[in-house]
Amino acid sequence: MVDERSAYLPPEKHDHWGEETGYRRLHWAAITCLVLAFSSPLGLFYTGFIALPVVSVILGWKAHRDIAKKPEIYAGRAFATIGLFISVVLGTWATYGKSNESDYLYYQAAEQTKHWLGYLKEGKLGHAHQVMLSIEGGRNFEVRDIEEFYQNDRGMLEEQNARFARQPMKMMLDHIDRWNPDDLVVIKDVLIKNVKRNERQIVQEYMLPLTGSEQQAIGFRIQYWRRFFPEGRASHWQLEGIGMLDGTYGEDAGDPHAGHNH
Structure with a gap:
């Protein structure tokens, strides 16, 4: 028996014109959420990309909300859930790594200044x-x-x-x-x-x-x-x-x- 909530329904679910009557399309925000989630580590190398996991979480939340409101139209809850999880994990890792790099560079800059002052002294x-x-x-x-x-x-x-x-x-x-x-x-x-x-x-x-x-x-x-x-x-x-x-x-x-x- 085919699940009525499946994104793809059997031929008998078409009307006499051949159009699908029960097709649910994947929500665009769920797909985008997943793509951005896998791109989150870029924030470790480029500061501007730190925003990627944030945007991914917002889109994942939107996808969940829209799918819950209109389950007969939208599919992709699993994609949104996976995207949210990956965004949080990789986004936290990238942000933490970037913060550590900044602390290290500032520390090294101060040490370089002390070294330079030592030459003057x-x-x-x-x-x-x-x-x-x-x-x-x-x-x-x-x-x-x-x-x-x-x-x-x-x-x-x-x-x-x-x-x-x-x-x-x-x-x-x-x-x-x-x-x-x-x-x-x-x-x-x-x-x-x-x-x-x-x-x-x-x-x-x-x-x-x-x-x-x-x-x-x-x-x-x-x-x-x-x-x-x-x-x-x-x-x-x-x-x-x-x-x-x-x-x-x-x-x-x-x-x-x-x-x-x-």
Whole structure:
């Protein structure tokens, strides 16, 4: 005996014109819910796709509601149920993974900043300047003694001096005896932006307390550019931009010493 609720009914369920009288069509929202559910893991790689499981759940709920109201017209309750389950599971997994990745990148950015401040503190301005250069823009990986290299390369030394004559680097160097890299405080995790495949921009705001006064500190913002090399499981960090928190953040696009833009 054929189930009266089956989506496909036997020939006797046709009228004398040959038209089906008991056919139920699959609800479009149930099918779409299932398709989006299987696409949910894309949110782990692309932030915008985090919305996919949310949309899938909404469509799954709509399909269930419409099918319950008009069971003689719509079929697909099983598809909607499976889609809802997969959306919740994969969506939660993708969101959790994305959150962990963001926390990791922000943590690494703060560590990179402490490392960079350590170069300034130790007087290794050449090393600190190298962090601000891109791979394509003059970073030297093969030079053994970076500081000696800068003393022998007038062009690089002039660019280094020009960079560190700006704020907040000048202020940091002027008060170098009053701060410690380990005292760095992250004020705000501002932004993580996907630039290209395996490339991110990370922006953070910091406060560097100055000894001798509880009310004095250097506030600044840094924008990093980070490229990941999956073949070697390594990453390259570039301090792409730095500025004070009083609105002077960023560099003049016409400045020959401006950071490398992506």
